[in-house]
Amino acid sequence: MLKKSIAQILVGIDSNSVLSGARKIKTRIITEINKQGISDQVQVIETGSIGPINEGVVIGIYPSGEIYANMTEDVIEEFIRERFIKGRPYKKLLLSKKLSTGVDTTTYDSRKTQHYGRIVLENCGKINPEDIEEYIGADGYEALGTALEEKTPEGIIKTVKDSGLVGRGGAGFPTGLKWSFAKAAKESPKYIICNADEGEPGTFKDRLIMEGDPHKVLEGMAICGYAIGANTAYIYIRGEYQLSIQRLTKAIKDAEKLGLLGKNIFGTDFNFNVKIKIGAGSYVCGEETALLNSMEGLRGEPRLKPPFPAESGFLSKPTNVNNVETFANIAPIILNGSEWFKKVGTESTPGTKVYTILGHIKRPGLIEVPMGITLREIIYDYAGGMSSGKFKMAQIGGTAGDIFSSKLLDVPLEYQELQKLGHNLGSGAILIMNETVSIANFLTCCMKFFVHESCGKCSVCRIGTRQMYEAFKRLEKKEAYFDELETIKELAGELKLTAFCPLGQSVASPVLSALKYFGKELVQGVNPDKKHEPVTRENMNRGFKPLVYGNK
Amino acid sequence: MECPCKEKKVTDKQKYDQLKEFIDGNRNKKGYLIPVLHMAQAIFGYLSKEVQNFVAREMNISVSIVAGVVTFYSYFKLVPTGRHTVTVCLGTACYVRGANKILDALEKKLGIKIGETAKDRRFSLGAQRCLGACGLAPVIMINKDVHGRISAKKLDAIIEQYK
Structure with a gap:
């Protein structure tokens, strides 16, 4: 799978480690190896995120599989001498002895992942994402080849349907079904859009997938193109994701050179082009119809559904929009079949899920776990437990996600189980908080985000988010009206029912779940003696201050 | 410049x-x-x-x-910006780790509020929903450099790097 030499040093280069000086360290390692005269035996390879993200620059050694963290320039000389000349592990910085196939370094103590392995992140941290040959060496583009030569579009859609894959962007819509709608549309040309406008605070799984294994996303898109009959695809990506843009651009070029994208792929008459569109910074553009408007150069406001994008999407043509992680699941499914995919995860939601775990825990990072794993397992098996204090609450799925109390530590995290409880899995961020975080304070911060990001198209969301924000600010200051909590509950219900797009609807998730599990704490912010004053001409605009994001 | x-x-x-x-x-x-x-x-x-x-x-x-x-779109600016743009991440992960204190300290140090530019055009101050570097929270970005795990104490040294 990797190019030949006796040992490889893998340097994890992603946005996090670059900040800790990963590139400098890579250069330094190469210089040191040359100095020691072992450059023919040891190869230095750049790769995506190896896993731990709070540990500075992380490097892995193949084939032994050790992982070293917190590398600094000063120790490199000693490290190279100790590890390669003397041939013993450099204990000072050793994080883990084993990085074997399919095991996330942050999860090396977990039986489950060892058993199932990874699907989406299989190559991340192992191959050089900028070298297409390494991806091909890891069975890359084999699925596309098989699909084009042996399978019919209908057959592919059936396989995806049978696999039970649901969209990983947050809503959890069955992917196969979505594809069959786009396939059934008669108009042409059809378009494919990869939604990489990951804007949910705390979520950056898509970025790490694109940085670590860009070809896997491209391959998934090409297979989708063949299945639904589209020849043009766009990746709509956040402008902030410079490294992803750079690596995807290179990946597209390399694949075109080898005839894996572009015209007459694999000698068939299937053509497929991928282009990159850069967004201009707006959270609501993650909603698929708002994304379409943004791509057409308009304000990123959501459109009325129906017609769904599968019928009338980009430039009013049939369009299929999927998340990065969803596309990354496609090639393994086609290659190994739907039965293989179903072995992982739960019956109703097969497969794995990539999470970013953050907050007051010992090992924040990127993990890929089977669907249906519980929060307790994530915190104690994968994240190494709480870093300080006691577990108080967790927010699942970014700012628009539900807030879980300790009561829900043992609920399996998968779409159907959570729906039964009225919750949603969201986009894949898990923020874990200890008792130092006050719920009213935390929600004020969430609501401020929504006030800023509400696009203003529908009044429910535009006004509702603002009212929510002000209510929680009063709760935070312990001067809420006597009936504040009922008002909040009513307002949240209204937002959920009547907001135009999922942005406004999802405001209800953190609010309602907080009321449900932390009602007692929120009541403390209510002042029972504070009654509503009648609105008069004199007091109606009193105290109104336009909200600039970040101002208090 | x-x-x-x-x-x-x-x-x-x-x-x-x-x-x-x-x-x-x-x-x-x-x-x-x-x-x-x-x-x-x-x-x-x-x-x-x-x-x-x-x-x-x-x-x-x-x-x-x-x-x-x-x-x-938040990317587009309507007023001229300073030579260096300081962006504070106010995403939830940074918030939990004290981004607000960083913002206070920055406002005091630079003498400007969010969305403003200093009179000498050296700095502009802005806020972002999430920079996607939550593992390094709290985070600020100056131009294209991200500074992670900062504290109010470390700010002075960082700001001094930008003339």
């Missing part, structure tokens, strides 16, 4: 020509308003009313459409 206002008279026409060239090159593509605005901001540094008028006239669309798009 020179203050941009000094050389304004000399290069304005060249700037507009450069923008016009870009617009001409993309005239037949659909949905190219946002790339044009990206380009305009790269050339002028911010999108003044004059630039928005120019774009609207060149692309044969109404100014209200251009203005609507410009004000919608």
Whole structure:
């Protein structure tokens, strides 16, 4: 799978480690190896995120599989001498002895992942994402080849349907079904859009997938193109994701050179082009119809559904929009079949899920776990437990996600189980908080985000988010009206029912779940003696201050 | 770097020509308003009313459409920015780890509020929903460099690096 030499040093280069000086360290390692005269035996390879993200620059050694963290320039000389000349592990910085196939370094103590392995992140941290040959060496583009030569579009859609894959962007819509709608549309040309406008605070799984294994996303898109009959695809990506843009651009070029994208792929008459569109910074553009408007150069406001994008999407043509992680699941499914995919995860939601775990825990990072794993397992098996204090609450799925109390530590995290409880899995961020975080304070911060990001198209969301924000600010200051909590509950219900797009609807998730599990704490912010004053001409605009994001 | 206002008279026409060239090159593509605005901001540094008028006239669309798009996206700036842009991440992960204190300290240190530019044009201060570097929370970004795990104490040293 990797190019030949006796040992490889893998340097994890992603946005996090670059900040800790990963590139400098890579250069330094190469210089040191040359100095020691072992450059023919040891190869230095750049790769995506190896896993731990709070540990500075992380490097892995193949084939032994050790992982070293917190590398600094000063120790490199000693490290190279100790590890390669003397041939013993450099204990000072050793994080883990084993990085074997399919095991996330942050999860090396977990039986489950060892058993199932990874699907989406299989190559991340192992191959050089900028070298297409390494991806091909890891069975890359084999699925596309098989699909084009042996399978019919209908057959592919059936396989995806049978696999039970649901969209990983947050809503959890069955992917196969979505594809069959786009396939059934008669108009042409059809378009494919990869939604990489990951804007949910705390979520950056898509970025790490694109940085670590860009070809896997491209391959998934090409297979989708063949299945639904589209020849043009766009990746709509956040402008902030410079490294992803750079690596995807290179990946597209390399694949075109080898005839894996572009015209007459694999000698068939299937053509497929991928282009990159850069967004201009707006959270609501993650909603698929708002994304379409943004791509057409308009304000990123959501459109009325129906017609769904599968019928009338980009430039009013049939369009299929999927998340990065969803596309990354496609090639393994086609290659190994739907039965293989179903072995992982739960019956109703097969497969794995990539999470970013953050907050007051010992090992924040990127993990890929089977669907249906519980929060307790994530915190104690994968994240190494709480870093300080006691577990108080967790927010699942970014700012628009539900807030879980300790009561829900043992609920399996998968779409159907959570729906039964009225919750949603969201986009894949898990923020874990200890008792130092006050719920009213935390929600004020969430609501401020929504006030800023509400696009203003529908009044429910535009006004509702603002009212929510002000209510929680009063709760935070312990001067809420006597009936504040009922008002909040009513307002949240209204937002959920009547907001135009999922942005406004999802405001209800953190609010309602907080009321449900932390009602007692929120009541403390209510002042029972504070009654509503009648609105008069004199007091109606009193105290109104336009909200600039970040101002208090 | 020179203050941009000094050389304004000399290069304005060249700037507009450069923008016009870009617009001409993309005239037949659909949905190219946002790339044009990206380009305009790269050339002028911010999108003044004059630039928005120019774009609207060149692309044969109404100014209200251009203005609507410009004000919608947080990337586009309506006022000139300083030589260095300081962006504080106020995403939930940073917030939990004390981003607000960092913001207070920055406002005090630079003497400006969010969305403002210092009088000497050295710094502009802004806020972002999430920079996607939550593992390093709290995070600030100065120009394109991200500084992670900062504290109010570390700020002075970081700010001093940018003249």
